[in-house]
Ligand SMILES: Nc1ncnc2c1ncn2[C@@H]1O[C@H](COP(=O)(O)OP(=O)(O)OP(=O)(O)O)[C@@H](O)[C@H]1O
């Protein structure tokens with residue numbers, strides 16, 4: 001006996017009885033959990049785009065020493081060398097599968113919001129040739145047609161969503177002029193879906209630049225990709241760095257881990273706040289019920305039992321707050337977001353929800369520990385004298 | 388046969404810093420089974436302290452305190468918890484019911500520590516509430532009951548374990564005359580007809596008049612005993 005605990009109804013009704021303090025604590029826990037889950041889901045969303053991007057048969061050719069397309073410049077004479085490098089795959093008409101691309105990040109506005117001048121989105125603009133759709137597997141138009149002249153652009157599906165449903169016939173503004181959307185494309189959730197694609201030549205004119213950023217090429221024999229990659233990197237005719245396309249994007253996605261750490265940190269800090277709120281509320285609950293605790297002790301409940309009863313209440317509030325928090329976080333599942341030019345959808349994974357719930361329970365447990373100890377340490381006679 | 392409560396040379400002091408504050412000194416007292424003892428005396432004379440010692444809520448500084456032949460001063464914390472649960476019924480001045488529990492659940496509380504079935508518990512609780520005349524108020528929370536009714540629920544809670552001894556510290560102290568009379572009549576009935584042993588602290592001579600014996604404390608000593 002003596003081990004027996006008070007019934008669940010006792011904890012439950014006490015939690016309900018102190019409505020305001022329960023509500024405040026519950027909200028603190030819920031917000032901590034929600035923020036934690038949303039930040040981790042942001043990281044997961046970015047990572048999903050990154051790991052799904054790239055074709056394992058492709059390599060990205062950059063100028064030597066360039067870490068990213070932004071810092072890479074390939075002069076025009078190197079382009080035919082790369083396009084005709086032995087071992088490159090060819091399409092049905094015998095043309096090499098090579099996508100020559102110029103990348104530029106531009107601040108972009110919808111035309112209807114252009115006047116305000118603020119709040120432009122940092123958006124990757126990719127100058128491409130029609131080969132891009134062959135080399136980047138899975139990319140295809142879902143509406144409209146390819147651009148034919150300067151001022152005509154394609155937008156990726158996620159970017160279109162992010163811009164509030166921009167479609168064919170709408171206009172956007174970047175690089176100091178208005179561009180008309182003539183087509184919308186999909187790319188199997190790859191990073192390209194958050195980009196604007198324009199004709200390579202138009203972008204070169206727009207930026208007044210002859211160099212390109214990169215050439216993405218397909219290997220004819222994917223089985224010998226590492227050797228091919230090495231041969232190209234060591235070619236005497238061009239000085240280039242060659243990266244496997246999936247690795248190249250996966251590296252970009254690593255940055256998202258920073259978000260996950262930030263999520264942990266913010267979750268932890270908010271969690272500390274929630275612990276303080278919970279502890280405060282549980283201490284308040286105890287101070288209002290000292291005599292009740294003394295009575296329960298007099299009736300035969302042990303020190304541990306009254307401590308456990310209080311701890312149960314704290315954990316119960318934690319659990320309820322956690323449930324509310326993950327419920328709120330679930331609303332963000334699939335939420336379209338754009339960070340540093342990358343559009344992606346938040347991905348709330350079950351494991352993140354589990355972690356959120358664990359965070360909530362930990363908050364409840366830690367917040368209840370000290371008050372529970374105080375309850376267990378009460379001397380019955382003093383507790384019964386308590387007003 | 389030994390008395391139910393046998394107290395001899397009992398001493399209880401509190402410490403305030405280094406200085407000893409004696410509360411009970413060299414106290415002897417016997418309470419027989421089936422007695423109804425009223426404990427009277429001025430405020431601060433040590434009545435509650437004595438009752439708490441008999442209840443096993445507090446430890447004596449010195450002396451012997453035997454209840455039903457067991458020396459309870461030497462029991463461990465845990466053993467005392469168990470002993471109180473089995474052997475003592477409590478009635479407090481302010482009822483001390485758990486506000487979030489119904490009358491039924493309040494009476495059930497001490498039985499939660501017993502290894503008995505829910506049916507048996509329900510049977511005992513219902514019977515106890517019937518004895519105090521509150522069978523029709525089982526679902527009410529304390530806040531929905533009058534002071535007198537709350538104290539009767541508390542008495543049912545004290546009886547439900549069928550304890551050796553019921554200890555009541557000013558059980559009518561917070562009640563008006565009519566409710567006090569009802570509660571006293573109930574306790575007397577339980578004593579006379581049910582054979583329960585009561586020790587009741589009271590300031591109220593009308594309450595004390597219901598007892599079989601009055602014991603007076605003054606400055607921590609028994610001054611006389613009146614039948
Ligand atoms: N925990 C404690 N620490 C110090 N002194 C205490 C403690 N408990 C009781 N006392 C003192 O012991 C004395 C007796 O207290 P007790 O509560 O037994 O009196 P009482 O006879 O029940 O009085 P009342 O009629 O007012 O309830 C008082 O002087 C009180 O201040």
Ligand SMILES: [Mg+2]
Pocket residue numbers: 434435436556
């Ligand atoms: Mg007293």
